[in-house]
Amino acid sequence: MESNVQTAKVLPTKGKKRRKKFIGSEAFYGYLFVSPMVIGFLLVMLFPLVYSIYMSLTDWQLLGDPNFIGSENYQRLVNDPDFWVVLKNTLIFAAGLVPINILMALLLALLLQKNLPGIGFFRTAIFIPVMTSIVVWSIIWKYMFGTEEGFINQILAVIGIDGPAWLYDPDLAMGAVIVVSALKNVGLNMVLFLAALQQVDKNLYEASYLDGANRLKQFTNVTLPMITPTVFLTLILTVIGSMKVFGQIYVMTNGGPGNTTKVLVYYIWENAFKLFDFGYASAIALVLFVIILFFTIIQWSARKRWVFHEE
Amino acid sequence: MKRKIGLIFLTLLMAAFTVACSNNTETGSKENGSKDEEVELTFMMWGNEAHQEVYNKLIAKFNETHPNIKVTMESVPFPDYQQKITVLAAGRELPDVGWVAERMAPQFMENGLLANVSSFKEDKDYNMEDFFPSTLDLFEQDNKLYGIPFSTPPMVMFYNKDLFVNAGEKTPNEHVAAGTWNWEQFEESAKAISSNGVYGANFFRDWNTWIALLSHTWANGGDLFNKDQSKFTWNSVQGVETLNMLDRMMFKDSSHPKAGEQVSFDSGKIGMFFDVYSYVSAARNVKDFEWDIAPLPEGTEGRFPMLGQAGYGLFKDSKHPEEAKELLKFFTSQEGITATSTFFVPPRESVLSSDAFVNQPNNPPAESIKRAVIDEMDNARLQAGHVEWQKIDTAIQFGFDELFGQLKKPEDILKGMEEKINPILK
Numbered sequence: 001m002e003s004n005v006q007t008a009k010v011l012p013t014k015g016k017k018r019r020k021k022f023i024g025s026e027a028f029y030g031y032l033f034v035s036p037m038v039i040g041f042l043l044v045m046l047f048p049l050v051y052s053i054y055m056s057l058t059d060w061q062l063l064g065d066p067n068f069i070g071s072e073n074y075q076r077l078v079n080d081p082d083f084w085v086v087l088k089n090t091l092i093f094a095a096g097l098v099p100i101n102i103l104m105a106l107l108l109a110l111l112l113q114k115n116l117p118g119i120g121f122f123r124t125a126i127f128i129p130v131m132t133s134i135v136v137w138s139i140i141w142k143y144m145f146g147t148e149e150g151f152i153n154q155i156l157a158v159i160g161i162d163g164p165a166w167l168y169d170p171d172l173a174m175g176a177v178i179v180v181s182a183l184k185n186v187g188l189n190m191v192l193f194l195a196a197l198q199q200v201d202k203n204l205y206e207a208s209y210l211d212g213a214n215r216l217k218q219f220t221n222v223t224l225p226m227i228t229p230t231v232f233l234t235l236i237l238t239v240i241g242s243m244k245v246f247g248q249i250y251v252m253t254n255g256g257p258g259n260t261t262k263v264l265v266y267y268i269w270e271n272a273f274k275l276f277d278f279g280y281a282s283a284i285a286l287v288l289f290v291i292i293l294f295f296t297i298i299q300w301s302a303r304k305r306w307v308f309h310e311e
Numbered sequence: 312m313k314r315k316i317g318l319i320f321l322t323l324l325m326a327a328f329t330v331a332c333s334n335n336t337e338t339g340s341k342e343n344g345s346k347d348e349e350v351e352l353t354f355m356m357w358g359n360e361a362h363q364e365v366y367n368k369l370i371a372k373f374n375e376t377h378p379n380i381k382v383t384m385e386s387v388p389f390p391d392y393q394q395k396i397t398v399l400a401a402g403r404e405l406p407d408v409g410w411v412a413e414r415m416a417p418q419f420m421e422n423g424l425l426a427n428v429s430s431f432k433e434d435k436d437y438n439m440e441d442f443f444p445s446t447l448d449l450f451e452q453d454n455k456l457y458g459i460p461f462s463t464p465p466m467v468m469f470y471n472k473d474l475f476v477n478a479g480e481k482t483p484n485e486h487v488a489a490g491t492w493n494w495e496q497f498e499e500s501a502k503a504i505s506s507n508g509v510y511g512a513n514f515f516r517d518w519n520t521w522i523a524l525l526s527h528t529w530a531n532g533g534d535l536f537n538k539d540q541s542k543f544t545w546n547s548v549q550g551v552e553t554l555n556m557l558d559r560m561m562f563k564d565s566s567h568p569k570a571g572e573q574v575s576f577d578s579g580k581i582g583m584f585f586d587v588y589s590y591v592s593a594a595r596n597v598k599d600f601e602w603d604i605a606p607l608p609e610g611t612e613g614r615f616p617m618l619g620q621a622g623y624g625l626f627k628d629s630k631h632p633e634e635a636k637e638l639l640k641f642f643t644s645q646e647g648i649t650a651t652s653t654f655f656v657p658p659r660e661s662v663l664s665s666d667a668f669v670n671q672p673n674n675p676p677a678e679s680i681k682r683a684v685i686d687e688m689d690n691a692r693l694q695a696g697h698v699e700w701q702k703i704d705t706a707i708q709f710g711f712d713e714l715f716g717q718l719k720k721p722e723d724i725l726k727g728m729e730e731k732i733n734p735i736l737k
Contacts, residue, residue, distance in 0.1 A: 062398070062401045063400055063422045064422070146571070146573075147569070147571045148508075148572050148573075165569060165570070167571060168716060169716065170716045256712045257570070257712050257715060257716035257718070258712045258713045258716055259709065260716075270705075274394060274701060275701055275705065276701070
């Protein structure tokens with residue numbers, strides 16, 4: 001600390017000599033060590049981000065040169081009825097996925113936290129979908145939901161129910177995609193919850209037991225407050241993830257039937273790589289960026305109120 | 312010591328960069344190769360395995376006279392093809408030679424992706440006069456030629472003869488002979504041969520060939536666009552009737568599969584299937600039932616099968632334009648067109664009139680081919696593409712999704728299409 005203050009004082013007078021010594025100095029190695037990360041961030045994160053803001057102000061059509069058109073894409077966005085439908089679909093997806101995913105993960109974690117023999121098998125089984133590629137997972141489920149020869153409808157046929165066209169019925173398609181997405185990622189949140197549950201101090205349970213708390217009271221007054229940091233983390237991750245959903249929609253429904261499952265990222269992809277309207281697609285992407293930022297800030301600022309023992 | 316580590320670090324970083332950069336520069340050095348130098352060409356298409364087999368043989372033949380040209384064939388599924396070419400064009404990685412379908416040609420030509428091949432006309436041995444002049448229209452612009460057709464198939468109806476016989480129904484060809492083969496009869500026949508799990512008809516391949524339905528609208532005097540392609544005209548009495556027919560067949564008669572059901576013609580569960588004649592390449596492999604082809608049904612104004620058209624384009628910026636021209640010339644020579652005519656209706660008169668086109672193993676009877684393909688060529692209509700075809704296609708596809716999901720009535724669906732497409736056409 002002290003030496004830093006000194007060098008700062010010395011700098012103006014001995015600037016030249018100081019620069020010569022820069023190579024080999026501690027600061028040099030410091031920069032060197034962070035340089036892969038910094039260069040990587042600048043090249044693959046910040047540059048594309050800034051460039052996409054510029055692109056959103058042009059009419060770039062992939063072939064040919066982009067022309068600057070100011071805020072025209074954003075005006076078009078506001079007046080685009082499809083955009084509002086797509087935005088609504090994205091929010092419906094998030095509103096469906098987040099509670100299902102978090103509650104199911106927590107329930108599974110509570111169920112599987114006991115160290116019973118063979119419990120590892122169940123934990124692994126629930127975690128495996130997380131490691132599977134989303135495309136593989138979605139293709140399999142697409143067949144499971146098949147109308148004529150799908151697994152689910154065949155099971156239903158056995159008990160005498162004529163199964164619906166799950167992925168082609170506008171009332172059911174979104175629900176099907178939400179369930180598939182929840183099952184895919186519930187394992188990750190479950191593992192996080194398991195880790196959190198096992199870190200809860202056992203003494204607290206004993207103390208609360210002596211105070212006469214029953215199982216439910218123990219859960220609401222001891223377990224839940226102690227794992228709120230993890231609940232917060234999973235909540236943020238799941239909300240952000242649900243806003244960025246694409247793979248399962250692309251594979252299972254292509255945004256259909258009609259546009260009942262078309263979400264923001266799918267709409268961005270469609271405009272960019274199907275209709276080659278890169279300027280407009282960039283504008284939508286920027287809106288998505290702002291929406292995710294907004295949700296994250298809200299949760300971040302609300303965390304002080306309900307997250308226990310935040311460090 | 313510390314300094315040494317730092318220097319090693321930097322050297323490694325530099326080395327990594329130089330390696331990464333030098334890789335790119337090397338590939339360009341072959342550009343002005345002499346005739347004998349090894350040259351690689353890429354040929355892109357959307358053909359199936361049977362098509363590729365024919366091309367493998369054709370390329371081997373080509374190598375007998377051009378041993379220095381190595382041709383790599385790449386197949387991209389049809390629904391992704393136009394998108395793929397556009398992306399490759401933006402990345403300057405276009406193939407040298409490739410298939411171009413009728414609906415892609417305007418976009419490719421507008422953006423200057425295709426090279427001028429007018430010089431072929433001067434080659435006496437090539438004999439350009441042999442081509443039907445109408446088949447060249449698609450690729451002509453300002454008296455220059457930007458592609459050569461290889462396939463001009465009219466849409467035909469493939470039908471499962473066994474299903475008709477078992478149901479005691481007259482087959483489409485019997486109706487044609489009796490002069491009763493119209494769209495009302497088609498709908499009735501489709502209903503009559505449908506049963507549990509078997510559908511009378513299917514208009515769609517991969518659920519996106521809605522264009523097959525245009526034959527119905529045309530037969531009644533309607534059209535998709537007006538003459539100069541400035542207005543969407545499918546929102547008409549005829550258009551509504553077309554969508555109503557599909558709606559009836561799907562949801563009332565259950566004679567057409569519903570969206571999401573994967574039933575193909577070769578599974579034996581489809582009575583009548585609409586596709587261009589080129590589908591014969593797949594139908595020839597059918598062993599489980601007897602099939603045949605028939606002309607499309609008639610409407611009040613007559614019979615108008617859609618004419619598909621596909622050609623070869625020479626993509627601009629090819630590193631070896633001369634060699635690519637040689638390959639294209641060979642593919643479209645009489646020999647090349649004869650080879651591909653096992654599947655494709657040839658645009659060369661000499662090949663179309665030859666026996667080789669009709670007499671293929673497992674082909675439908677010669678008189679069926681004559682009736683449904685050769686005699687229908689004059690009635691067939693080309694659905695011209697549009698520079699913005701992708702957007703138009705997406706909007707129409709969206710409308711059909713609404714029909715499949717029973718979200719809206721045909722009148723409202725066509726109105727929705729009109730509202731989306733008219734601004735694109737302006």
